[in-house]
Amino acid sequence: MIFLRRQVPLLITMITGLVFAAQYYIPHPASEQVLTSATKWLQIIGGFALVLGVTSLFHQHAAKIRRKEAGWGYSLVLYAGMLGTIAMGLWANGKESIDGAATAFGWIYNFMMVPLQGTMFAILAFFIASAAYRSFRARSREAAVLLIAAVIVMMGRVPLGEYLIPISGDLSQWILNVLNASVRRAILIGVSLGAIALSFKIIFGVERSYLGGGKE
């Protein structure tokens, strides 16, 4: 059993890891065909992952409702929302509209999901303003630099700011293009090197946490 649980997954990981790392550098039609097939598999697995995700969500919230844990009412709302949407989606054959007329599924999307998500995003502005007032203070030299840069970028990104202080637009562009881009690039390079190192560790079986912590 250990062989099936440990060695086989490690072997599959090593072979596929090495094959697809090499595939990128081999522009032969056979190599391209391998990639086409593999990405098709990935898409199919992606579809199953979605089903798995929904099932897991249902299972988690069912347990919450059964045990009447704190906030179980919200889980009930989630159940009603998900089951209702799935039922309407199946009934409408997944279409939001048929011949220009909205289906029940389209109605849920347009008049429930769109405004709810929009509202969630819109209230961010209020919380950001409140948080900025409470915590954006020049407590140290570094915080002061951050604060000045933020004020310049906020000024430079809106027409009123550029109208009041014309140089703020150019300064904001410089901050984004030079300071921000170079720091981000440094972070990106670091993260990428880390990802390469981790990939090697996974391919060669040094990092095995993805296999789970089951009994051997």
Next chain:
Amino acid sequence: MTFSERMLKIDRRIIFAVIGVCTLLPLLYPVGLPIKISPEVRGVYDYMEALPERSVFLLSIDFDPASKPELHPQAIALLRHAFRKNFRVVAMTLWVSGTGMADQLLTQVAQEMGKEKGKDYVFLGWSPGGTAVIINMGQDLYQSFPSDYSGNPTKGQPVLDGVQSLKDVNYAISLAAGNPGVEAWYVFGKDKYKFELGGGCTGVIAPGLYPLLRSGQINGLIGGLRGAAEYESLIGKKGRAVAGMDAQSATHMAIIMLVIICNLFYFSQRRASKQQHQIG
């Protein structure tokens, strides 16, 4: 409690009210301040302008309704430009929750511009797999999307004449609110299949995409509502983004004022406590 301390602990509902007023008033009474065009937005516009008629333009609408206020105007302005230039528009999404919205916006702009489905544009919809969809499209577009969102077979549609994979796309733009988005389109798409790529994104993620812009990995970037307003100005058809810029100006100014005021009270409080400490 001193005055500064009280002001620093001000009821947050007052701040909410200030932001609410700063958003509402400019929407009700617009000022219409001029909008300066940034080089990154012009990069996208100029590239689109230089492309010949019937070029294949791929628009990946990689956002959900949460980012609609910022990215919907970008999508509308880009589609208007593409249809005006008589491009063949291929739209799709990598975000399942954005599918209905993407279909609606494409249909709306296509109808407004008098374009025909299947001949001038196609909406491929969504396919599972995230970034794998991009690689799969790079290998064979018809394998990733055997049928379009309406269920019609993609093969044989005049809009896709001569298009076999991403290699045949003249220009692609991802309008992204996160991942998968512009970065995924570069890493898994442009880098391997060599097509020109532009980006559009929410204001929050724009700073993170500047390294791609500076290195030429994307040839332009439309950032947030400001970027959308710039694009609307460039195509000469002002819409929601331009209308929203006054509200954004006012709220930015309000937040700047709040930050300055809070720092004034903070320093005054700090000085007072220092003086007290010296006396004590």
